[in-house]
Amino acid sequence: MGICRLGFLVGFLWFMAMDCMAQSNTHHYNFVLQQAQFTRLCETKTMLTVNGSFPGPTIHARRGDTIYVNVHNEGEYGVTIHWHGVKQPRNPWSDGPENITQCPIQPGKNFTYEVILSNEEGTLWWHAHSDWSRATVHGAIVIAPALGTTYPFPAPDAEETIILGRQRVPS
Ligand SMILES: *[C@@H]1O[C@H](CO)[C@@H](O)[C@H](O)[C@H]1NC(C)=O
Ligand SMILES: *[C@@H]1O[C@H](CO)[C@@H](O)[C@H](O)[C@H]1NC(C)=O
Numbered sequence: 001m002g003i004c005r006l007g008f009l010v011g012f013l014w015f016m017a018m019d020c021m022a023q024s025n026t027h028h029y030n031f032v033l034q035q036a037q038f039t040r041l042c043e044t045k046t047m048l049t050v051n052g053s054f055p056g057p058t059i060h061a062r063r064g065d066t067i068y069v070n071v072h073n074e075g076e077y078g079v080t081i082h083w084h085g086v087k088q089p090r091n092p093w094s095d096g097p098e099n100i101t102q103c104p105i106q107p108g109k110n111f112t113y114e115v116i117l118s119n120e121e122g123t124l125w126w127h128a129h130s131d132w133s134r135a136t137v138h139g140a141i142v143i144a145p146a147l148g149t150t151y152p153f154p155a156p157d158a159e160e161t162i163i164l165g166r167q168r169v170p171s
């Protein structure tokens with residue numbers, strides 16, 4: 001193989017690799033905060049949800065990826081979404097940049113969160129950041145190992161996300 005053809009092949013493979021990385025590195029989600037009716041423990045309630053689902057949608061990503069979540073607030077109150085356990089490189093002291101986690105998205109407005117994963121791997125969660133709404137507005141963030149790396153244990157055959165909660169019984 002001539003040096004020219006080899007150069008072309010290497011260039012082509014590099015291009016393919018870059019293309020693959022670009023596709024696997026960024027994820028886009030749309031969340032719609034809306035009221036929905038649910039029956040749990042024999043009681044029917046109207047509660048705030050993401051996309052009418054309880055728990056909310058699961059976010060899937062890989063280590064090192066960036067996730068953009070465009071949150072539309074169709075509820076009645078301002079809501080902030082918190083990306084629990086995700087260290088944000090721009091603000092190492094909190095798990096979300098202050099200017100992003102602290103400002104609620106007002107009713108009728110939307111905001112796109114940029115969630116930058118670094119060395120997180122495993123299952124984290126996202127939740128609303130006010131006392132009552134976090135009980136219903138939450139979901140999992142499932143972060144798989146980076147492409148080309150493996151789990152620190154034998155690769156599982158299947159995965160299930162289990163969310164444990166408790167109900168406070170009035171005394
Ligand atoms: C939530 O609902 C919106 C509007 O119907 C839809 O575009 C979006 O894909 C849904 N998001 C998820 C994570 O299911
Ligand atoms: C939040 O602060 C960071 C760093 O200080 C800045 O780069 C970013 O643009 C700010 N984001 C918003 C939505 O203001």
Ligand SMILES: *[C@@H]1O[C@H](CO)[C@@H](O)[C@H](O)[C@H]1NC(C)=O
Pocket residue numbers: 070110111112
């Ligand atoms: C609000 O949502 C629209 C449509 O989904 C999008 O084009 C726009 O960038 C979003 N605005 C913010 C601040 O995220």
